[in-house]
Amino acid sequence: xxxxxxxxxxxxxxxxxxxxxxxxxxxxxxxxxxxxxxxxxxxxxxxxxxxxxxxxxxxxxxxxxxxxxxxxxxxxxxxxxxxxxxxxxxxxxxxxxxxxxxxxxxxxxxxxxxxxxxxxxxxxxxxxxxxxxxxxxxxxxxxxxxxxxxxxxxxxxxxxxxxxxxxxxxxxxxxxxxxxxxxxxxxxxxxxxxxxxxxxxxxxxxxxxxxxxxxxxxxxxxxxxxxxxxxxxxxxxxxxxxxxxxxxxxxxxxxxxxxxxxxxxxxxxxxxxxx
Numbered sequence: 001x002x003x004x005x006x007x008x009x010x011x012x013x014x015x016x017x018x019x020x021x022x023x024x025x026x027x028x029x030x031x032x033x034x035x036x037x038x039x040x041x042x043x044x045x046x047x048x049x050x051x052x053x054x055x056x057x058x059x060x061x062x063x064x065x066x067x068x069x070x071x072x073x074x075x076x077x078x079x080x081x082x083x084x085x086x087x088x089x090x091x092x093x094x095x096x097x098x099x100x101x102x103x104x105x106x107x108x109x110x111x112x113x114x115x116x117x118x119x120x121x122x123x124x125x126x127x128x129x130x131x132x133x134x135x136x137x138x139x140x141x142x143x144x145x146x147x148x149x150x151x152x153x154x155x156x157x158x159x160x161x162x163x164x165x166x167x168x169x170x171x172x173x174x175x176x177x178x179x180x181x182x183x184x185x186x187x188x189x190x191x192x193x194x195x196x197x198x199x200x201x202x203x204x205x206x207x208x209x210x211x212x213x214x215x216x217x218x219x220x221x222x223x224x225x226x227x228x229x230x231x232x233x234x235x236x237x238x239x240x241x242x243x244x245x246x247x248x249x250x251x252x253x254x255x256x257x258x259x260x261x262x263x264x265x266x267x268x269x270x271x272x273x274x275x
Contacts, residue, residue: 003061004118010054011075011114017047018082018107025100032167037096041089044082044103051079064123067136070264074113077140077259078106084144094172095180098151105147109260126206134198138191143259145188150252152181153245160242178240181248182231189227192255196220207269215266219258226251 021044028036055066055076066072081102089096156177159168171177199220200210211217230251233239239247262268 003057004120007054007057007061008114008118010050010057011110014047014051014054015107015110015114017043017050018078018103018110021047022100022103022107025097025103029097029100029167032170034170037099040099040103041086041096044099045086048079048082048086051075051082055079058120062120062123064127065133065136067132068121068123068127069119070116071113071118074109074260077143078110080140081106081144081147084141085148088148092172092180094170094176095152095155097167097171098148098155101151101154102147126202129202129205131198131202131205135195135202138195138198139259142188142191142195142255145184145191146252146255149181149184149188149248152177152184153248153252156181156245157242174241178244181245182234182240185227185248185251186231188255189224189231192220192224192227196224212269215262215268216258219254219262223251223255223258226254 021040024036024040024043027033028040055072058066058072058075062068062072066076085099085102089099155171156174159171159174159177162168172180199217203212203217204210230244230247233247234244
């Protein structure tokens with residue numbers, strides 16, 4: 001289909017922009033060129049234009065939102081992540097360097113999707129539900145929030161190790177990095193909770209049961225419990241600093257396994273929607 005050819009062009013153009021943005025940020029960080037960080041963010045924002053066009057063309061051609069294949073799901077997650085980080089970066093300029101984690105993660109996710117099947121799938125009857133939209137939307141919001149939380153935790157550990165040497169003296173303090181990691185983990189936890197709850201309601205509408213211990217459901221619960229433990233330890237046991245950052249990274253790994261590994265390596269009812 002001609003439209004899908006345009007979609008591929010737009011998608012690869014967006015990947016190019018995000019890759020260039022990553023290179024520019026790397027240059028700015030290693031050579032302490034602060035202005036390059038602003039340039040890198042602007043390049044990524046420019047990449048949102050072809051990215052949005054790609055998703056729009058796909059939506060028009062398929063007749064449904066971008067959530068019924070690996071390409072659609074991965075690309076739309078990257079789109080949400082870039083938008084969330086762009087807003088965050090301009091609100092907290094000293095943390096623009098986190099893009100060195102956000103941008104490559106985004107274009108790698110997109111690239112994996114682009115090398116998967118591009119065929120358009122018809123929307124099953126069970127997908128005509130507002131709860132599906134809530135489930136999918138908050139899953140993507142959770143992914144974006146947790147990626148920013150991860151970036152803050154990683155930069156905390158790096159700054160803690162490197163001290164105020166070179167580039168690290170120009171970014172936010174350890175306290176600020178620790179706080180943003182905590183706040184975005186909290187936002188991710190709330191979004192994940194809504195995603196799990198709405199997914200259960202949708203499952204009951206589609207399959208006549210709220211919970212069936214499907215591998216995705218089980219891993220989603222494990223991830224939810226881990227982030228709940230993380231937030232509980234921070235709030236009531238005053239965990240912060242290095243041990244909180246390390247636990248944040250562990251929790252993030254579990255969330256990524258749930259989103260990007262389990263659907264493709266384990267037999268699950270979710271797999272048919274993401275091939």
